[in-house]
Amino acid sequence: MSAKGEQSREKILTATKGLVMRKGFAGTSVDDILKATGLSKGSFFHHFKSKGDLANQLIRWHSAQDLKMFRTFMAQAEAAHDDPMDQLLQFLTAFETYLSDPDSPPRGCLYALYTYEDDHFEHDVKGHVAEVLQTWTAMYIRKFQEVIDRRQPVRPVTAKQLSEMFVSVIEGGLILQRAYGSPGLTARQSEQFREYLNLLFPDGRAVT
Amino acid sequence: MSAKGEQSREKILTATKGLVMRKGFAGTSVDDILKATGLSKGSFFHHFKSKGDLANQLIRWHSAQDLKMFRTFMAQAEAAHDDPMDQLLQFLTAFETYLSDPDSPPRGCLYALYTYEDDHFEHDVKGHVAEVLQTWTAMYIRKFQEVIDRRQPVRPVTAKQLSEMFVSVIEGGLILQRAYGSPGLTARQSEQFREYLNLLFPDGRAVT
DNA sequence: GTCCGTTCATACCGTTTGGTCTGTTTCAGA
DNA sequence: TCTGAAACAGACCAAACGGTATGAACGGAC
Numbered sequence: 001m002s003a004k005g006e007q008s009r010e011k012i013l014t015a016t017k018g019l020v021m022r023k024g025f026a027g028t029s030v031d032d033i034l035k036a037t038g039l040s041k042g043s044f045f046h047h048f049k050s051k052g053d054l055a056n057q058l059i060r061w062h063s064a065q066d067l068k069m070f071r072t073f074m075a076q077a078e079a080a081h082d083d084p085m086d087q088l089l090q091f092l093t094a095f096e097t098y099l100s101d102p103d104s105p106p107r108g109c110l111y112a113l114y115t116y117e118d119d120h121f122e123h124d125v126k127g128h129v130a131e132v133l134q135t136w137t138a139m140y141i142r143k144f145q146e147v148i149d150r151r152q153p154v155r156p157v158t159a160k161q162l163s164e165m166f167v168s169v170i171e172g173g174l175i176l177q178r179a180y181g182s183p184g185l186t187a188r189q190s191e192q193f194r195e196y197l198n199l200l201f202p203d204g205r206a207v208t
Numbered sequence: 209m210s211a212k213g214e215q216s217r218e219k220i221l222t223a224t225k226g227l228v229m230r231k232g233f234a235g236t237s238v239d240d241i242l243k244a245t246g247l248s249k250g251s252f253f254h255h256f257k258s259k260g261d262l263a264n265q266l267i268r269w270h271s272a273q274d275l276k277m278f279r280t281f282m283a284q285a286e287a288a289h290d291d292p293m294d295q296l297l298q299f300l301t302a303f304e305t306y307l308s309d310p311d312s313p314p315r316g317c318l319y320a321l322y323t324y325e326d327d328h329f330e331h332d333v334k335g336h337v338a339e340v341l342q343t344w345t346a347m348y349i350r351k352f353q354e355v356i357d358r359r360q361p362v363r364p365v366t367a368k369q370l371s372e373m374f375v376s377v378i379e380g381g382l383i384l385q386r387a388y389g390s391p392g393l394t395a396r397q398s399e400q401f402r403e404y405l406n407l408l409f410p411d412g413r414a415v416t
Numbered sequence: 417g418t419c420c421g422t423t424c425a426t427a428c429c430g431t432t433t434g435g436t437c438t439g440t441t442t443c444a445g446a
Numbered sequence: 447t448c449t450g451a452a453a454c455a456g457a458c459c460a461a462a463c464g465g466t467a468t469g470a471a472c473g474g475a476c
Contacts (some may be wrong), residue, residue: 013254021324022326022327023234023327023328024232024233024235024325024328025232025235025329026231026232026234026235027232027233027235027325027327034251040347048394059320072305089214094358096234108324109383111383111387112320112324112383113324114227115383115386116232116316116321117231117232118230118386119230119235120231120232120235124290130387130388130389133384133388134388138295153290154407155403155406156405157400157403162400163401164384164393164396165377165400167384168376168379168380168381168384168397169373169377169380170376171376171380171383171384172376172377172379172380172381172383173372173380175317175319175323175324175376175379176341176372176375176376176379177322178323178326179319180341181338181341185372186214186376188354188369188372189372189376192365192369192370192373193373195363195365196404196407198305198363199362199363199404200407208278
């Protein structure tokens with residue numbers, strides 16, 4: 001694929017992501033995308049063999065970027081601290097900074113959107129969404145397990161429970177944030193989750 | 209409106225809710241609804257003057273039922289206990305039981321779905337969604353404030369923070385539950401939130 | 417320059433969409 | 447029993463939909 005072609009493909013994916021975030025996937029027509037990109041129908045169907053194919057490629061393209069970002073955050077946190085709890089806390093604050101970034105309009109989660117429209121998507125698209133969400137939580141599970149291995153939680157809790165709770169709190173925060181139009185809401189949820197962690201694993205500094 | 213007419217209207221609303229939960233609103237056609245209800249186009253447009261009107265009436269119809277249920281849960285909890293913390297814990301367990309009910313297929317939140325498709329809806333529909341969500345959290349805020357007034361939390365926290373966190377955790381849980389297809393996930397999030405409360409307000413009666 | 421595949425443009429197609437129109441049935445109240 | 451509004455059915459419509467067919471520009475390889 002030439003540079004020009006790849007550029008058009010990316011333009012379509014970017015525009016689609018923006019439109020879908022506001023109107024849903026079924027609510028976004030191919031013509032909407034063409035209007036947003038300035039491209040033609042011939043070009044669109046050259047890059048994507050159907051609208052369903054676009055749904056497929058969009059979620060894969062998005063999740064690749066998405067996971068990469070999370071992994072970068074985590075790598076930076078791991079480079080900066082030895083103690084897994086400190087790593088986790090730095091990761092969370094980095095994530096909160098990202099969430100509070102007053103950039104692109106209404107934030108939201110594409111995976112959440114897909115799950116609320118799942119009847120339109122092929123089986124492997126739904127599978128991919130579940131898979132990415134699993135990968136996302138698995139990243140946290142690993143880290144929480146390291147914390148638990150090193151420190152006794154005040155109340156019995158599993159790494160999986162904590163991970164799923166964090167992901168839930170973020171996903172739910174994004175919904176409230178959209179509904180209310182208050183940009184900082186999700187980040188505040190993350191802060192609140194950190195409070196929970198602080199109670200669960202007291203004496204903040206590592207003892208190793 | 210006659211009994212027969214009201215019956216048809218409810219049939220349409222019920223069927224639409226089910227369809228919309230699986231396909232989104234834009235992804236659900238009027239013909240889909242007609243097929244599901246067995247009614248005719250003439251009948252549909254007699255009860256709803258447009259598809260947008262249906263969106264409007266659906267969310268209002270749903271939120272009325274929804275809030276009524278929550279208020280019942282809360283009233284029962286308030287009747288059973290004097291201490292606000294005990295009331296809250298009973299409310300949460302009642303809610304968890306409801307969430308775990310292995311009944312109607314894929315659970316989800318209609319408000320969440322609307323916020324992810326909000327460009328299609330009129331201003332007052334979006335306003336209503338925000339309003340209902342506010343009412344929902346306000347119910348918790350009142351109760352959490354009573355708890356805080358009576359008991360010093362281990363770490364400084366506001367009733368609003370706790371309320372928004374609970375709503376977030378539930379909304380997010382529903383998304384993961386749908387994505388993974390694991391029915392008990394949301395209820396487990398609520399349990400985890402109770403753990404947080406138990407840590408925050410130590411000498412409270414734990415419901416383990 | 418010529419060739420050939422990629423990239424893009426446009427006219428067009430069949431189907432589905434939300435919505436209208438006309439007419440029929442139902443049924444409570446006078 | 448008659449009447450009129452409410453409830454419903456189904457044919458019909460224009461627009462929008464996803465998708466195709468055809469062919470013109472473009473750009474690197476030879």
